[in-house]
Amino acid sequence: MTPRIPEPEPVRPAAATVGAAARAVPATSPGTVFSAPRPTRDVAVRARPTTIHPGAAPDGTVRDEEALVEAGIAEMWADYAATPDDREVRDRLLLHYAPLVKYVAGRVGTGLPSHVDVADLVQCGIFGLVDAIERFEPDRGRKFEVYAMQRIRGAILDELRSQDWVPRSVRSRAREIERAIERRETREQRSCSDSEIADELGMETTELRATYGQIAMTSVAALDELVAAGRSHASGAGSGAGAPSLADSLPDAGAEDPVAAMESRETRRLLADAIGGLGERDRKIVALYYFENLTLNEIGKVLGVTESRVCQLHTRAVLRLRGRLAEAHAE
Structure with a gap:
């Protein structure tokens, strides 16, 4: 008498949607082998083992998991084409293709300044994905991913241009x-x-x-951003406290130039030494003309000389001062 081979557990049919396909796993673990005990000599045909695969149809044929996913997506597109106002089907498509938005936003964000947040780009890209789902026509045979990436990138760039105050x-x-x-x-x-x-x-x-x-004029920088030296110092110390910012490194137009102040003090000192080396009358003429703001005629009345004589004395004093200042700078 031929021994009886136990029949495998029945396999549920493939699910129609992506979410159902993920749950359509048979109760039997993959790779379970059902075999019969060794037959006796009276058995003419040896029984072969049977293997049950996840996603297999009732007739024993193996179906590719990717084919199940594509079949579920195709059915969702068919449902959406039949009822475009069904927000539930549109939201399911939106969740399925949401990773495209993050991918495109990351690619676009690589060429933008550091202050642009990628999360803001993702928000703009979601609107582009919604627009792509609403405008896509599956009957044309075009792949949705290629079409959606173009719409997402366009939505992000349009938003960036609208916020840019610099002319294109x-x-x-x-x-x-x-x-x-x-x-x-x-x-x-x-x-x-x-x-x-x-x-x-x-x-x-x-x-x-x-x-x-x-x-x-289009270059904009954040004044609270740390400079390179300050950033490295902060990272080495483990804290950003006390690190210089960009605002600390900008020159103050109203501040006194230390080099110019030093040169001015040195020039005044040399000039005072040069005036001190003049004669008494020349020193008086220089003091009355430059410090008291008297005219040559008024200086002549003070010294009891003519205006032309005061002009000669003034010219001689200026020439002597120039010569002594030139000698001091040469030294």
Whole structure:
């Protein structure tokens, strides 16, 4: 008598949607083998073992998990095409393709300044994904991922342009100048002058420098950002307390220049020594003319000489002072 082979447990059919497909795992663990005991000599045919795979159909054929996912997505698109106003189906599509938004936002954010938050780009990209889902037509045979990435990137760039206070013409001009500098310096293998860059761009040097001025006004920096030295110092110390910021490194236009102040004090000292070396009459003329603000005629009345004589004495005193100051600077 031939022994009886136990039948495998029935396998549930594949789910229609992505969420159901993830839960459509048979109760039997994958790889379970059902085999019969060794038959006796009276058995003419040996029984073969049977293996049950996850996602297998009732007839024993194995279905690819990716095919299940694609089938579920295709059914969701069919449902959405039939009922475009169904927000539940649209939200399911939105959740499925949400990783595309983060991917595109990360790619766009690599070329932006550090103060631009990637989370803000993701929020803008979500609107682009919603727009892509609402406008997509599956019947045309185009892959949705390619179409959605274009719409997401466009939505992010539109939002960035709307927040940018710099005209697009200035941004475009800046990129042209950067490319021209790169081309010219690559050919010449050296740093190029403004005239050479202007020649590369086909414009006048004055026009190029005026463009430089427009681009310089578009540079914006955060004053509370730590400078490089301060950042490294803070990282080494483990705390950012006391680290200099960019505002601390900016020059104060109203502050006194220490070098100019020192030179001024030194010049006054040398001038005082030179005046002290003049004669008594010359010192009096210099004092009355430069400190008392008297005219030559008034100085002549004080000294009892004519105005022309005071002019001669003043000229002689100035020449002597210049000579002594020149000698002091030469030393």
